[in-house]
Amino acid sequence: ETGVTQSPTHLIKTRGQQVTLRCSSQSGHNTVSWYQQALGQGPQFIFQYYREEENGRGNFPPRFSGLQFPNYSSELNVNALELDDSALYLCASSLRSGGYTDTQYFGPGTRLTVL
């Protein structure tokens, strides 16, 4: 069983640029959630993807968008980067089974720095 993987590990961008972060879910999982974790804070829910569609969104602007692919891997795209977008971006996969959110398994994260 392979765990959640994310790429790249670190990334440096400048204001106004666009970035794409990637996530491969744990084998057997069909749901991917993305979180933003600023330094010293708890993770903030960005959105969740299930069956290749956005399935729940947090308080993030439309310039945060995503995709889920048939193999359940996922991308997070952020356009028009701002300095405040600097954070650790976490991907978490789970197996949708109905009811409460199922146990989420987090990847190692991508550290994004916006200069």
Place this chain on the structure above:
Amino acid sequence: GQQVMQIPQYQHVQEGEDFTTYCNSSTTLSNIQWYKQRPGGHPVFLIQLVKSGEVKKQKRLTFQFGEAKKNSSLHITATQTTDVGTYFCAANQGAQKLVFGQGTRLTINP
């Protein structure tokens, strides 16, 4: 939206001392999850509590869910240096969204 408040923000203990972090909400929670994040690492799921008054133990860790399902606690008995990290509680807001507390950062003096 639903918020979970976590206290204390920081806790420094001597190795062997006990540690407790508390999670509180003004609204009734459907569940509470606890995660541990080591320095430089990512959150790792520890446990989920669902029932009112539920108590679960994992070795030296004891997790409680309040009777009113508005608060929860994590207690570590006789801390060890391997317990260092930030402990987060999280609760569902809807089926998809997990709302995390701010975390309690535990440091230990060996």
